[in-house]
Amino acid sequence: MIVILDFGSQYSELIARRIRETQVYSEVLSYRTTIEQLKKLNPAGIILSGGPSSVYDAGAPQCDPGIWQLGIPVMGVCYGMQLMVQQLGGGVERAERGEYGKASIAIDDPTDLLTNVDPGSTMWMSHGDSVTDMPDGFELLAHTDNTPCAAIANHTQKFYGVQFHPEVVHSIGGQAMIRNFVYHICECQPTWTTEAFVDEAVREVRARVGDKRVLLALSGGVDSSTLAFLLHRAIGSQLTCMFIDQGFMRKGEPERLMKLFKDQFHISVEYVMARERFIGAIAGVDDPEQKRKIIGHEFIRVFEEESKRLGPFDYLAQGTLYPDVIESADTNVDPKTGERVAVKIKSHHNVGGLPKDLQFKLIEPLRKLFKDEVRNVGRSIDLPEEIVNRQPFPGPGLAIRILGPVDDEKLNILRDADLIVRQEINKAGLYNDIWQAFAVLLPVRSVGVMGDQRTYAYPIVLRIVSSEDGMTADWARIPYDLMEIISNRIVNEVDGVNRVVYDITSKPPGTIEWE
Incomplete structure (x- = not known):
């Protein structure tokens, strides 16, 4: 197994998922896990996750320094890399300019961790601190225009650090790096099926x-x-x-x-x-x-x-x-x-x-x-x-797809609107191509005109997203004519609704469900 020590990153479990895609078991544990607990688990390798802290802050989370004497490979991701550097005698400082989003890496050493990763590959950055001095025994693997030490390694002790997030889908070649660490560096076998x-x-x-x-x-x-x-x-x-x-x-x-x-x-x-x-x-x-x-x-x-x-x-x-x-x-x-x-x-x-x-x-x-x-x-x-293939549906059901207080009238409105959304998504052949498609009822009313008469009714929000695991998601670019069909059916067939809007917010910063 591979252990991920969690320092508060929202992506820690995504690292675990990427490792499991290689058919190797992984588990996320608190950064407070002691060296004695780790020895009992006998992991083949350890990954230190990212996190919101700065290593030089008072009270910044620290891992048990005994992991550096376990004799097994360790890879630090973002904060995890900075913590590795600090604990092993290197330097980390506030960067003059933070790096967030996509960045192209220049590869200085294409072996080991970066085997089969193409030069110039896009990686996902999210950091305000940078490594200024590598610890003794470390070498530079990659850099970017803004980050001199984007990836480093001590090949002898099998310690690796990356300033970017290889676990997110935006990092091209990220999964290749994870496979390199799991298979070639930790020497795991794909037995977790x-x-x-x-x-x-x-x-x-x-x-x-x-x-x-x-x-x-x-x-x-x-x-x-x-x-x-x-x-x-x-x-x-x-x-x-x-x-x-x-x-x-x-x-x-x-x-x-x-x-x-x-x-x-x-x-x-x-x-x-x-x-x-x-x-x-x-x-x-x-x-x-x-x-x-x-x-x-x-x-x-x-x-x-x-x-x-x-x-x-x-x-x-x-x-x-x-x-x-x-x-x-x-x-x-x-x-x-x-x-x-x-x-x-x-x-x-x-x-x-x-x-x-x-x-x-x-x-x-x-x-x-x-x-x-x-x-x-x-x-x-x-x-x-x-x-x-059933799309995820929350345990509290429609109660959390109605914002604010819930009553029978709102439940009936939402049931009818939700059925139309699912029917049309199915009819368009998109049901298995998207993660979730549903309707949300907002507790506000707006003015409309139907049959030359003024209406004052609820809006329905269409929430249709694509995702691989529910940890991150993007709004689905469904065809405009499908949006039109859904909207027309809802306002014409569902009493109490006179407006339909489309949620184009990704996760993060939003969540898939509204509540």
Whole structure:
């Protein structure tokens, strides 16, 4: 395995994903991980992530200096490179001019880390500090017009540093560098495959669960459905799936889900009608974080109540993924220095919304996987393509696609608009080419004219994005005539809407969902 020590970068898990694309397992750990903990893991290599701090600041996060004596390869990325340089006796200073965005690198040493990376390749820069003096034993690998030390190496000790971010898609040749580090420098073998994950997950579930019963929160999405199939393979009839209709699903989805699992998959699903309970619980709630936490709390309470009727159950299974955990991470503050390292983006209902007095033991076999990895697992265990290719849908559902307070009128409006978006995207043959396509309802009204009459109604926002993993995303350039069809249908067929707008914000700075 390769360990990534996280210094607060929003891209740390993206590094992990790039490594996993080479079929080598990787895991993200806190920068506070001790040398003793690392020795127990016995990694083949370590990557130090980027981060928002400057190494010369008081209280800047530091890794255990013992990693330099482990005798294994280490690569520092951005802040990680600067930390490496500082701890090994080099110099880092505030740059006269920061470097952000795309930059062309000039290669000084095309071997080792930069093998098969073309001279002049574009790399993604995001730094205000620069290395001014390399530590003893280091050599220059690459530079840019603005950064004299864009990549450095101590070939003897196998220490490498890059000032840019090879993990992002904007870095041409970045994946080649990661492959060089993983295969040629760390000498890893491509043994972490989908089949290997499934076998290991089944063994771990059986060992942990024993003869106990498991209750699964089923939503019908690719995550919970893959988990249902995986758990059914592992423990069979010890699994009970429960679908809670909280009133925030898309049009027709509860009925479709029940029919699919019962009639086609022959997996038992308990249906719980709880629409009034959930809608009432968030009535008048404006803050999105509060919405998510209330919905998460109610989910667990319903599970506890229903499990007493069906149970007893020892375990609650959830289809939590790596990005859910990443974005729900609480502000990471060093208790000694008070230094903030990573910032919470938003709580996911199945992570940040869980109550402290949870009555179940959680089991989350997919917790370390990215969405594309879950899809691969689903295919390998014969999950139908109609579910494998289902676009991501948030656990709180339409409740967080309605900005501000939620009520039945707004839910009905959004359901009708959302159905039109999905129908037309499917009809255009674009469903599998984009990451997500959905509608958002804004809590404002604007003036319009329909049939020579004045209207004062809601706007619908079209949010259609392309992405590889959900960590970053760009707005999709769908054809104008398709936009026109969707807009015309919504304003003509959905009562209460007289305007349609298109969101052209990437992630970052925005998020895919509006709340």
